Amino acid sequence: MSESKYQRIWQTALQIPAGKVASYGQIADLAGLPGRARLVGKALGYAPKELEVPWFRILRSDRRLAFAPGSETAEEQRQQLLIEGVILKNYRAKPQDVWQPDLGELLFKLNY
């Protein structure tokens, strides 16, 4: 597997603040991998637990959960988000909860 790409995706996801959400495509873009939204999903699945990557803060572009409604994973995600104050309405987050990173700061932290 392409470890370096996954690393960048993980590092980028790590920048999402608690209480905010981002889309798969958004993370891909910020990680320097435009058009690779699906790769983000895969990378999150492979993320080492000790890295504590906030996978639950990543949603689809329409702000809905990527998992089937009612599934165990979806419920866990909803729970995690609720803890951070992100309320889901029909499995959908509010626009104001979407992360809008300061690009300058992000670039500095990720130093790509």
Added chain:
DNA sequence: ACTATGACTGATT
């Protein structure tokens, strides 16, 4: 080498 797969997207209906 191939190819099926998918935690996705945007456009269209």
Added chain:
DNA sequence: TAATCAGCCATAG
């Protein structure tokens, strides 16, 4: 608002 569809493209096997 919601469902469908074609396009997407690196990865895994």
